[in-house]
Every structure is written in structure tokens, then in C-alpha cells.
Amino acid sequence: xxxxxxxxxxxxxxxxxxxxxxxxxxxxxxxxxxxxxxxxxxxxxxxxxxxxxxxxxxxxxxxxxxxxxxxxxxxxxxxxxxxxxxxxxxxxxxxxxxxxxxxxxxxxxxxxxxxxxxxxxxxxxxxxxxxxxxxxxxxxxxxxxx
Amino acid sequence: xxxxxxxxxxxxxxxxxxxxxxxxxxxxxxxxxxxxxxxxxxxxxxxxxxxxxxxxxxxxxxxxxxxxxxxxxxxxxxxxxxxxxxxxxxxxxxxxxxxxxxxxxxxxxxxxxxxxxxxxxxxxxxxxxxxxxxxxxxxxxxxxxx
DNA sequence: GTAACTCATTACCCAACCTAAATACCACCC
DNA sequence: GGGTGGTATTTAGGTTGGGTAATGAGTTAC
Numbered sequence: 001x002x003x004x005x006x007x008x009x010x011x012x013x014x015x016x017x018x019x020x021x022x023x024x025x026x027x028x029x030x031x032x033x034x035x036x037x038x039x040x041x042x043x044x045x046x047x048x049x050x051x052x053x054x055x056x057x058x059x060x061x062x063x064x065x066x067x068x069x070x071x072x073x074x075x076x077x078x079x080x081x082x083x084x085x086x087x088x089x090x091x092x093x094x095x096x097x098x099x100x101x102x103x104x105x106x107x108x109x110x111x112x113x114x115x116x117x118x119x120x121x122x123x124x125x126x127x128x129x130x131x132x133x134x135x136x137x138x139x140x141x142x143x144x145x146x
Numbered sequence: 147x148x149x150x151x152x153x154x155x156x157x158x159x160x161x162x163x164x165x166x167x168x169x170x171x172x173x174x175x176x177x178x179x180x181x182x183x184x185x186x187x188x189x190x191x192x193x194x195x196x197x198x199x200x201x202x203x204x205x206x207x208x209x210x211x212x213x214x215x216x217x218x219x220x221x222x223x224x225x226x227x228x229x230x231x232x233x234x235x236x237x238x239x240x241x242x243x244x245x246x247x248x249x250x251x252x253x254x255x256x257x258x259x260x261x262x263x264x265x266x267x268x269x270x271x272x273x274x275x276x277x278x279x280x281x282x283x284x285x286x287x288x289x290x291x292x
Numbered sequence: 293g294t295a296a297c298t299c300a301t302t303a304c305c306c307a308a309c310c311t312a313a314a315t316a317c318c319a320c321c322c
Numbered sequence: 323g324g325g326t327g328g329t330a331t332t333t334a335g336g337t338t339g340g341g342t343a344a345t346g347a348g349t350t351a352c
Binding site: 012014015016018019020021022023024025027029039043046063064114115118119121124125133135136138139140143144145 | 163
Binding site for chain 4: 184185211214239240
């Protein structure tokens, strides 16, 4: 078993990580900024904010969703005016997706509300625990994208 | 804004945490030990392993799921022989749910497979990053249950 | 003993994915 | 240049894991 490439008791950590991530994910689903936006739609907007613009296929890969799902998500976002669709300059099969100014504004508002919710939750954590979490956030993000 | 009860730039951490948790959760959904078991069903078995036994209502609260959903989940688990249902000794409205030996065996196997998957993923992480994650796991779990 | 509450359940519904197949396009080779 | 294989997106249809509302059975308080 190639499990203990990293020392110690990773079994417990993995198990704990898995259940915590799933549970937190379920709860986060209910904490939407805009009721009409699904968690994945939010996530796509976040990705676009970081990457500038991308094709539907790229987005599907980054979000680990199948292409047809991304098509629908992008279509919904466009209908809400949060995303712009342009033809790809080099390849007419592809499209370029980029966020609108409206999306930026919404993301800002979103960040504020999420902060409030998580800060409220984090009141049950002491300063050390929160610091641990802050350190882990980027690692978790890296792991999720591997 | 009651966001900065803890110093620094929690906004970025929160945002990062949220998207990472959602993305990882989506990927974990596909990494099932037993194809016929949903993530929440697995989670319920885990909870039962820790707590011994519980009523459907207690389980629903712990998993942050509505009671009717837990009824269905428990029924499915029972049909698969992973869980036992007994009448509650003191209150005939309630029931006691406890895991079977079969469930314990499955959980053990599950732990092995998940380890393999996550260890594989974690090969993209260096030792320090993995250590950070190990430290964060219990905190994340605490947070998820707050 | 009845009113009010709680636990579990039943019946029905919906959202967010998926797979398979179709369409449009590019790139290579003869 | 025309066919052939491969890729990007979309369309169509299905599954699943939850949710809400309403019901039934049992308990507790008055």
C-alpha cells in the first residue's frame, strides 16, 4: 500500500478530512449570496476572476465538471448578465467566456457576506485553530486542483 | 462588519477555503468505496462508528440533513445490511440505529481505498504542505460541526 | 383526558449533475 | 483539394441526492 509515503497516521487524517469537507460543502451550499446562483456557478465566477477568461472546456476541466454541465452553467450565467460570450479568435469551435463588471460587483458583495457567515461560525474557534485553517486554505486549494 | 475579529486577511482565506471545499467535495463524491453508497450514507456510517448508536433525528442533525432524508438514508442502509433498527427503549416514537459488523468491515476497507486515492493525490504535495493539512483536519471537522 | 408538541414517515418535487449522441470545426495525409 | 480522424461545444434525456408539506403515532403538560 503506497499510503505511508508521508509518515504518521494519515488514515485518520484522510478520514477526518473527507467527512469534514463533505459536511462543510453541504452546509456551504445553503449559504448562497444570490439565491439564483448555484455553488458551482459561483465557483466559475471565482475562477474567471482569477484567470481573466477561458473557454467552456477549460472551465469544465478546472471545475471537474463534464462539458455539457459547463455549457448549461455558462448559459445561465450569460442570461443573468454575469458573463460575456465571444467567438474564439483562432478556433471557431471554441468560445471565450469572460466576466462582466456586474459579476465583479456581485463577487465583492459575495465575499462580504461569506465572510460574515464564516466569521460567525469561526467564533467557535480559538485564534490558534483559525490560524491553522488560514495556513491550510491554500494547500487545500492546491490539493483540490490536483 | 464582524469579519475581522481575527486579524489579517481572512477574506482571502475564507474565499479560498470555500471554493476548495466545494471542489474537493465534488471530486470526493466520485471516489466511492462502494458504488452503491452515497457520500452521506458513508458519512452516517462514520458517525455511527464514532457514536455507537443514535436515533434518526440525532443523525439528521449531525449530518445537517432534514429528517425525511435521514429516514430514506437509514432505510437504504438497513436494506444493505449495514445498519440495524431497533425500537427505542424509552420512547416508542423513536428508533435506535446502530451499525452491523458488516458495516465495520466495509468501513475498514473504505479507509484503505480512500487512503490510496488521497495519497496518490497528495504526491503532488510536499511534506510541509501535507503536514499543514494533517494539522488542519481536526479543525476543519470542528468547524463543519459548529 | 385533551391539547400541544415531537419523532418519524409518506408523498411529491426540484436542482445539479451525468452519459450518449449530434453538430461544427480543425488538422493532417494522400 | 477532399477525405479522415480528432476536438469543442451543444442537445436530449436520465439519475440522484437532497428538499418541503402534510400525516400518523406517541409523549407531556395542564
